[in-house]
Amino acid sequence: MEALLFERDTILAAFWMTVRLTAVSALGSLVLGTLLAAMRVAPLTTLRGAANVYVTVARNTPLTLVLLFTGLGIGANLGLTLSDDLATNNFWLACIGLTAYTAAFVCEALRSGLNTVPVGQAEAARSLGLGFVKTLALITLPQAFRAVVAPLGSIMIALTKNTTIALVVGVSEASVRMREMIETYGDQVIEIFLGFAAGFVLLCLPMGLLFGWLSRRMAVSR
Amino acid sequence: MSYSNLYERPGPRGILRNRVLAAAVAVVLLALAYLVYVRFDEKEQWAAAKWTPLLRADVWSTFILPGLAGTLGAAVTGVVLAGLFGLAFGTARMSEHRWIRVPAATVVEFFRSVPLLLLIFFAFFGSYAVLGVNISAFTAVVFGLTLYNGSVIAEIVRAGVLSLPRGQSEAAYAMGMRKGQVMRLVLLPQAIKAMLPALVSQFIVLLKDSALGLIVGYDELVDRGLNGIAANFSNVIPAAILIAGIFILINLSLDRLAHRLGRR
Numbered sequence: 001m002e003a004l005l006f007e008r009d010t011i012l013a014a015f016w017m018t019v020r021l022t023a024v025s026a027l028g029s030l031v032l033g034t035l036l037a038a039m040r041v042a043p044l045t046t047l048r049g050a051a052n053v054y055v056t057v058a059r060n061t062p063l064t065l066v067l068l069f070t071g072l073g074i075g076a077n078l079g080l081t082l083s084d085d086l087a088t089n090n091f092w093l094a095c096i097g098l099t100a101y102t103a104a105f106v107c108e109a110l111r112s113g114l115n116t117v118p119v120g121q122a123e124a125a126r127s128l129g130l131g132f133v134k135t136l137a138l139i140t141l142p143q144a145f146r147a148v149v150a151p152l153g154s155i156m157i158a159l160t161k162n163t164t165i166a167l168v169v170g171v172s173e174a175s176v177r178m179r180e181m182i183e184t185y186g187d188q189v190i191e192i193f194l195g196f197a198a199g200f201v202l203l204c205l206p207m208g209l210l211f212g213w214l215s216r217r218m219a220v221s222r
Numbered sequence: 223m224s225y226s227n228l229y230e231r232p233g234p235r236g237i238l239r240n241r242v243l244a245a246a247v248a249v250v251l252l253a254l255a256y257l258v259y260v261r262f263d264e265k266e267q268w269a270a271a272k273w274t275p276l277l278r279a280d281v282w283s284t285f286i287l288p289g290l291a292g293t294l295g296a297a298v299t300g301v302v303l304a305g306l307f308g309l310a311f312g313t314a315r316m317s318e319h320r321w322i323r324v325p326a327a328t329v330v331e332f333f334r335s336v337p338l339l340l341l342i343f344f345a346f347f348g349s350y351a352v353l354g355v356n357i358s359a360f361t362a363v364v365f366g367l368t369l370y371n372g373s374v375i376a377e378i379v380r381a382g383v384l385s386l387p388r389g390q391s392e393a394a395y396a397m398g399m400r401k402g403q404v405m406r407l408v409l410l411p412q413a414i415k416a417m418l419p420a421l422v423s424q425f426i427v428l429l430k431d432s433a434l435g436l437i438v439g440y441d442e443l444v445d446r447g448l449n450g451i452a453a454n455f456s457n458v459i460p461a462a463i464l465i466a467g468i469f470i471l472i473n474l475s476l477d478r479l480a481h482r483l484g485r486r
Contacts, residue, residue, distance in 0.1 A: 043229050043240050046247040060426070060473035061466045062433035065444045069466075072448065073459045078265050122228050132229040140228060161337035168437065175339045182347045189348035197336040204335050 003185035004195045007177075014177035015199050021094060021163040021173060022203075026156050028099035033106025037144075038136055040111055051107070058104035063097075063165050070097035071169035086170075094166035102159050109151040113144030118222070146218040153211025157204045174199060262459075272457035276464050281451060289446025290468065296360060296432040296442060300367030301425050307368055308375025313405060315380055326376075333373040338431055341366035346438045359440035363432060371428045378420045382413035422480035426473050443468065 004011065039051035058066070074080050075093045082092040117140045125139040145152075164175035178196040182189050232240055262268055275281050314326035333341070346362035349355060357365075386409060394408040414421075436445035447465035452458040 041228055043232070044244040044247055046244045046251065050247070050251055056474070057466070057470060060430075060470040060477075062430040062444060062469060064433040064436060065448075065462060065466055065469070068444065068448055069459075069462045072452075073462055077267065077458050078261055126230060135228055157335075161335075164337040164339040165434065165437075167339075175337065175343060178340060179343050179347055182343065182351070186351040189344070189351040193340065193344040193348060196340055197332070200337055200340070201332075201335050 001188065001191050003181060003188045004191060007181060011174075011177055011181075011195070011199070014172065014174045015203070017091075017171060017173040018160070018163050019203070021091070021098065021166055021171065022156075022160045024095045025098035025102060025159055025163070028095060029102035029106050029155075029159070030152075032099060032103035033110060034141070036103060036107035037110035037114070038141070040107065041114060041136070043132060055104045055107050058101055059108070061101075063101050063162055064168060066101045067094060067097040067165055067168050070094070070100070075169070087172075090170040094163075094169040094171045097169065098159065098162065098166065102155060102162075105155045105158075106152065109148045109155060110141070110144055112151075113148035114140055116147045117143045143220055146220050149211055149215035149218050153208060153215070156211070157207055160203055160207065161200060267459055272455060273460050275451065275455045275457065276460055285446040285450040286443070286464075286468075289441060289443035289450070289465075292360075292435070292440065292442040292446070293429070293432050293444075296363050296367065296435060296440065297425070297429040299364050300371065300428050300432065303364065303368040304370075304372040304375055304424075304428065305421075307372025308379050309410075310376075311372065312376035312379030312383070313410075315376065316383060318401070330373045330376045333369045334377070336370075338366050338370045339434055339437065341369055342434060342438055359435060359438045362438055363435040363440050363442075366434070367428055367431060370431070371424060374424055374427075375421065378417050378424065379410075379413065382417040382420075383409050385416065386412055419480040419484040422476055422483065426476050429472065429476075430469065 036051045036055060039047045040055070042048055070093050071090070074096075075089070080093075081089055083089045121139055121143065122135050125135040130138065163173055166173055167176045174196055178192060181192050185192060230236070266272075311326050311330050314322050315330060317323045317326070342362050342365070345357060345365040346359060349357040349362070383405075390408055390412065391404050394404040399407065432442055433444040435442045436449070439445070443465055447461045448458060451461040455461075
């Protein structure tokens with residue numbers, strides 16, 4: 001217990017990194033995922049095909065491999081630098097990897113949300129003269145979003161836990177700190193593990209409650 | 223087409239316009255691919271020395287096949303143990319006794335909300351301090367996979383049993399069965415049949431998660447590919463593409479299996 005208290009500043013700093021990774025990747029994957037979902041229902045075969053291939057690849061590849069590919073492949077081998085500062089560069093590379101992976105799941109959730117929107121909604125929009133893009137952006141996607149708030153919440157909670165894997169890109173977030181502390185304070189291993197686990201519970205529990213509340217509030221009554 | 227409700231069935235002009243736009247998109251995609259190609263070229267990623275090792279039999283026999291065996295070994299051990307864990311805790315959570323139900327629910331909720339990597343780290347780096355022995359990377363990975371996925375499977379089992387019509391257990395009780403018999407002979411067999419697609423999907427998750435073993439030095443596919451092949455031939459990108467391809471192939475076949483089981 002003393003170790004956790006003594007190191008509370010470094011632990012908080014590590015969790016702050018976890019929060020930042022989560023926030024940036026959540027935002028990125030929501031945007032990219034929405035775009036992919038729109039592509040997957042578009043009338044253009046090439047657009048649909050490209051999104052299909054992307055989602056299949058991203059969903060079926062282990063996140064560890066995705067992150068190693070962004071870090072070693074895109075970062076080191078292809079020389080993509082996003083910042084001169086190594087730590088900042090690694091942070092952004094990790095965000096790219098997490099976003100690329102999570103967006104595929106956001107896309108799948110939204111696509112199943114689109115299935116819950118009754119045909120009449122799109123038909124009514126079309127009879128008002130709206131084209132494909134407007135029907136999607138103004139009528140069906142907003143309703144799809146409201147239908148999948150709860151699954152999106154699960155995806156975001158999974159993302160929070162997945163940020164631990166960013167350590168393979170060299171980002172020192174919570175899991176790195178926990179490993180270091182286990183090695184330094186060998187006599188307090190269980191406390192350290194429970195402390196870090198509690199940290200993740202504290203992050204994920206409010207998210208779960210928030211998304212649960214939102215999904216009830218935003219549900220479309222039919 | 224399932225989403226055709228989003229747009230009118232195009233007429234002759236619409237079809238033409240869609241074809242033109244589709245071609246335009248194809249051009250943009252090809253341009254993007256070309257940019258990637260040029261970047262690869264600049265960094266000499268197309269060098270034959272980086273790609274040809276992937277075709278060599280000795281590379282497959284030293285790295286890829288042992289790696290695949292490691293991945294499948296951890297995943298299959300993990301899924302068997304996680305299945306048993308899930309069955310035990312899923313049914314325990316539906317117990318009539320509060321002193322069984324509450325602890326089971328706590329365990330399930332706890333392991334579901336802790337990142338898998340923390341569980342693996344705890345087992346691998348903490349085992350000496352807690353148990354007095356160092357456990358192998360394999361054991362640590364299987365420990366994490368079992369507890370995390372077992373908790374998810376426990377929830378799948380519970381949902382499967384709860385989704386059965388009440389008449390099933392009522393009829394079983396009416397025939398004079400005891401609680402254990404009702405669960406074992408009537409509810410679980412039906413629930414497991416209904417859960418099979420979800421279980422296969424969870425196996426895909428578990429298989430992908432087994433790649434975390436690389437972080438504690440377990441010899442699985444991603445490790446053998448990126449730390450084995452790429453260390454010898456400095457070909458991170460080709461190796462990563464090959465490994466990703468193998469994972470995608472396995473997962474897509476499992477996915478198809480899940481669909482087929484779902485239709486039955």
